[in-house]
Amino acid sequence: MFLTDNKLQYPVRVEKPNPLFARALQQAIGGVEGEIRVAMQYFFQACGARGDTRFRDLLMNTAAEELGHIEMLATAVALNLEGAPLTMQEEGAQDAAVGAVMGGMNLKNMLSAGLSAMPVDSDGVPFDMSHIYASGNVAADMVANIAAESTGRTLAVRLWEMTDDPGMKDMLSYLIARDTMHQNQFMAALEDLGGAKEVFPIPNSFPQSDEAQSFSYAFLGFQSDGSDPAPGRWSEGTSPDGKGSFASQPMQALGEKPDLGKARPGSGAQSDQM
Template sequence: MFYTDGMMQYPVRVERPDPLFARALQQAIGGVEGEIRVAMQYFFQACGARGNPKFRDMLMNTAAEELSHIEMLATAVALNLEGAPLSLKEDIAADPVAGAVLGGMNLKNLLSAGLSAMPVDSDGVPFDMSHIYASGNIAADMTANIAAESTGRTLAVRLYEMTGDPGMKDMLSFLIARDTMHQNQWMAALEELGGMEGVFPIPNSFPQSAENQDFSYVFLGFQSDGSEPPPGRWSQGKSMDGKGEFTSRPMTPLGQEPVLAPAPPGSGAQSEQM
């Protein structure tokens, strides 16, 4: 069950409306790095979480917070669109806001939403949920969440550098701080689950004795001349999960050239394929 009290999580103010920045903010709402993505990702992870209920509780609380961030950003988009022209016939030479319409404002915000935010990215493409990762494996989900918050924080930093509006910088500094917390929160969850050596490889329920252990910790090089791949931490020393030693070697073919059966009659193939 969800509740709302009508108040935003953090103040949102715009001193100088900027329709072009409103378009940029749409990426933080409906882009693949945006708040709709993480809100739905954490929500569905919570709904399917098994085991210790504290992980479900953590996920659901954070999903609720991300809904608050959508509200903040949607409000910011609407405030940045206030004063935007309702007609493209207005004198754009005399009105810099009108000029922004032809210079980059997303017309969907005007034509489809009446100068309001939408569940779309900065190009007006609707978020289609294809980037929601809820695997049912708590460690895999935490790992995916670190990546989601990392790209989200990167986007928020870019938006922060893009605007000179003090109100927008203040709001974004809060969102950046929350991304910092969420990155650390998911890493802390992985630590509680056992850390590198307890969590990885995911899923840790599968016996490694059943995998081809000749390839478990070897970095394979695919240089055309057959030379050794450049060395790195990933090719020498103890593996990150503590269960093996990294090595490296050039890869040579171990299989055969693929040979498929002739195409069956009626399959639409050429007669030479049958």
């Protein structure tokens, strides 16, 4: 169940409408780093959460918050588009649309949405849900969420740098702060699950005795001259999960050249393939 009081989660104001910035804001709505992505990701993770019900609560509350962020950004897009010509017949509108693409705005926002936001990215490409990660593994989902919030915060910072509008900077500063919280809350959730030594490798339910353990903590180099890869924390010392020690080595081909045999008759292959 979802409830609304028809008020924005945080104030949204635009002092000087900017159609180009409206287009940029669309990336925060429907881009792969955007709010539709994280809202749906946390929602489906919550719907499929099993075990400790606190994690479902964490995810569903955050999904609801992200829906509010979509509402804020959609409002910001509409307010910024108020500076665009309302019809193609207005003086100068034809030149703006054809020559300058109406100051950089995406024409879809006018032609398909009447100067409103859409579930698309900054190029007008609809978000297709292909970047929704809901694995059914709570630890894997938390790791995916940290990455999602990190890229989302990076985008919000870039948008903050793009605008001089005080209202837009204020709204984005709020969204950046919430991304800070969300990164930390998902890292805290991993700690609550036991931290790196309990959580990793994911899934921790699979016995490592059944994996090829000689490769479990080996950093493999693929330099053409056979030299060792550049050293780093990932190639020496105890692994973060505490279950192995890193080592570094050049990789050598362990398999044979593949031979698939003859093509099947009727497969459409050339006769000399059969």
